[in-house]
Amino acid sequence: MYDFQKTQLEFIEHIKDPDNKPFKHPVESRRMDIYRDLFFNNIKGFLSSGFPVLESLYNEEQWNSLARQFFATHDCRSPYFTDISKEFVEYLSNEYELQAHDPIFMKELAHYEWMELAVSIRKQTQKWDASKTVSNVQMSQLASVVSYQFPVHQISQDYQPTEPSEAIYLVIHRDSDDKVDFTLITAMTAHLLLTIENNEQLSIDSLNTMMIESLPQLDAEQVIQGIxxxxxxxxxxxILVPYSISE
Incomplete structure (x- = not known):
């Protein structure tokens, strides 16, 4: 049993990193080529579909090298294919060292593209209160507030900033037609949304009070109207969901 497990581990290591982990057992090279290509191309396919803007900033050799390094060195904790993009973001954030050809905003752009994917597959259990008078609100489960140092929502092959800017605040959200989009917001709006997100069963009156206290430099009535x-x-x-307090 030990020998079999040892062979399995050697096979896995070779599949992940064939250039540095040779497989010394007598297996037909044509079959090994099939295994190597199948596993690697599956991983690269998920990365390409999850990070199309990031991929567009690399040539084929560079992108293949990045995908291979992720495949060879990162230990994924989740067995689900849908989590590969999340694992890639964690790899870039915690393990990967930027190379000379990597854009400075690489990690933030990857996180932004992953957030779009994450929002697209989230489930929502909230009920919508259709009454005309809104007295209570909560953050939609299909919306997330994010902040970046680079304008990741504008990055393309034709626009690649080289220096960070003032903080960029976005809400990435999905509507009832399952369309994923983003909304550029101000720091105050981000603060308001995070206040709602961090306080369940929040009434508008309570929200007004909390925001007035956190913005003493502004007139109270001005804050209420802005809210x-x-x-x-x-x-x-x-992005916000009105709900009945009776729920």
């Missing part, structure tokens, strides 16, 4: 406008906009975009 009203933001909440209405966010509900229209299905």
């Amino acid at each position: 009203k406008q933001i909440v209405e906009q966010m509900i229209a975009q299905e």
Whole structure:
């Protein structure tokens, strides 16, 4: 049994890193080629579909090398294919060292593209209160507030910033038609949304009080009117969900 397990581990190591981990057992090279290509191309396919903008910034050799390094060195904790993109983001954030040809915003762009994927497959259990008077709101389970140092929502082959900017705040969200989009927001709107997200069963009156206390430099009535406008906009975009307190 030990020999069999040892052979299995050697086979896995070779499949992940064939250049540095030779497989010394007598297996027909044509068959090994099939295994090597099948596993690697599956992983690279998930990365290409999950990070199309990031991939577009590399030539084929560079992208293959990055995918191979991830495949060979990262120990994925999840057995689900849908989590490969998340594992890749964690790999870039915690293990990967930027190379000379990597864009400086690489890690943030990867996180942004992963967030779009994550929001697209999330499940929602919230119920929508259709009443005209909104007295309570909560953050949609299909929306996330994120912040970056680079304008990741604008990056393309034609636009690649080389220096960080002021903090960029975005809400990545999915609507009832399953369309994933982003909304560029201000720091105040981000603070408001995070306040709602971090406080369950939050009434508008309580939200007003909390925001007035956190913004003492502003007139209270000005804050209340600003909250009203933001909440209405966010509900229209299905970023916030109005609900009945009886639920």
